[in-house]
Amino acid sequence: MTTFKSMHPTAAKKIVIKLGGSTLEGLNKAFFSNFKNLQQQGYDIIITHGGGPAINRELEKQNVTSSTINGIRVTSEEAISIVQSTLIGKVNPALVHELNEAGIAAIGLNGFDGQLLQSEFLDQHTYGYVGKIKKVNTDLIHLLTENNIVPVIACIGATEDGQALNINGDTVASEVALAVGAESLLLVTDVSGIRIEGEYQAQATEELIHQWIEEEHIYGGMIPKVQGALQVLNAGIPSVQIVDDRLSGTTILSKELVK
Ligand SMILES: Nc1ncnc2c1ncn2[C@@H]1O[C@H](COP(=O)(O)OP(=O)(O)O)[C@@H](O)[C@H]1O
Numbered sequence: 708m709t710t711f712k713s714m715h716p717t718a719a720k721k722i723v724i725k726l727g728g729s730t731l732e733g734l735n736k737a738f739f740s741n742f743k744n745l746q747q748q749g750y751d752i753i754i755t756h757g758g759g760p761a762i763n764r765e766l767e768k769q770n771v772t773s774s775t776i777n778g779i780r781v782t783s784e785e786a787i788s789i790v791q792s793t794l795i796g797k798v799n800p801a802l803v804h805e806l807n808e809a810g811i812a813a814i815g816l817n818g819f820d821g822q823l824l825q826s827e828f829l830d831q832h833t834y835g836y837v838g839k840i841k842k843v844n845t846d847l848i849h850l851l852t853e854n855n856i857v858p859v860i861a862c863i864g865a866t867e868d869g870q871a872l873n874i875n876g877d878t879v880a881s882e883v884a885l886a887v888g889a890e891s892l893l894l895v896t897d898v899s900g901i902r903i904e905g906e907y908q909a910q911a912t913e914e915l916i917h918q919w920i921e922e923e924h925i926y927g928g929m930i931p932k933v934q935g936a937l938q939v940l941n942a943g944i945p946s947v948q949i950v951d952d953r954l955s956g957t958t959i960l961s962k963e964l965v966k
């Protein structure tokens with residue numbers, strides 16, 4: 708099995724940061740200065756983002772209903788065009804603007820640009836226009852990061868036929884982290900990590916996460932986060948953090964580090 712270490716032995720350290728829709732609208736200059744610090748430490752930064760609340764507002768405005776299954780939005784034909792225009796037309800440029808304002812050179816991308824997120828239907832019967840990623844065009848990402856430009860990726864995938872597909876932002880973040888062989892994946896959200904019976908957890912393991920999902924202590928939007936986290940841990944990325952905008956939260960550790 709190819710592990711992340713053998714994929715890019717000489718490339719600069721990469722960190723993938725996913726900004727959840729729940730937190731995007733309240734981010735401030737102090738938060739973005741963390742990114743500058745990371746760049747100064749020699750990290751290449753890749754940003755992915757969601758936009759659940761903005762999508763909900765737009766769907767509501769247009770009287771389109773939607774439901775979710777385990778944190779994944781069931782996306783009708785009507786909904787996909789709203790999801791696409793909201794993420795690519797509104798959320799992505801607003802974030803790119805904020806980054807550029809904070810002095811971080813950033814370029815907005817979605818799955819169509821340079822065939823960045825080559826995708827196919829996840830399960831059309833169950834989820835409608837929801838995608839799963841077949842391939843990430845990492846050459847495009849490297850081209851930007853080598854030139855100190857931060858790619859800002861909206862979670863819209865594209866099929867070979869040019870159909871847009873809705874992909875959960877956490878899933879995109881995990882797939883991109885795997886594809887570029889990131890050293891670290893940071894999922895920034897509106898809670899300070901995983902909370903179990905009222906207590907935030909500083910650390911978690913794969914075993915505990917399976918148990919918490921089973922016991923329904925982890926539900927909704929937290930499910931794609933922990934599923935993505937486990938996928939990247941099992942591929943050799945040592946840790947994933949689920950944090951708030953002060954970067955405080957839960958570190959999910961691979962089995963090797965727990966022993
Ligand atoms: N065990 C848990 N600990 C913390 N949050 C949880 C847990 N289970 C479910 N959640 C929910 O997950 C939400 C974060 O997911 P989501 O709303 O999709 O955020 P984002 O937009 O950042 O992806 C939290 O606000 C909380 O309602």
Ligand SMILES: CC(=O)N[C@@H](CCC(=O)OP(=O)(O)O)C(=O)O
Nearest residue numbers: 727728757758759779780875876
């Ligand atoms: C398929 C699917 O669930 N897509 C998500 C994409 C946006 C997202 O993930 O936004 P957050 O980061 O705010 O959760 C959705 O339609 O809400």
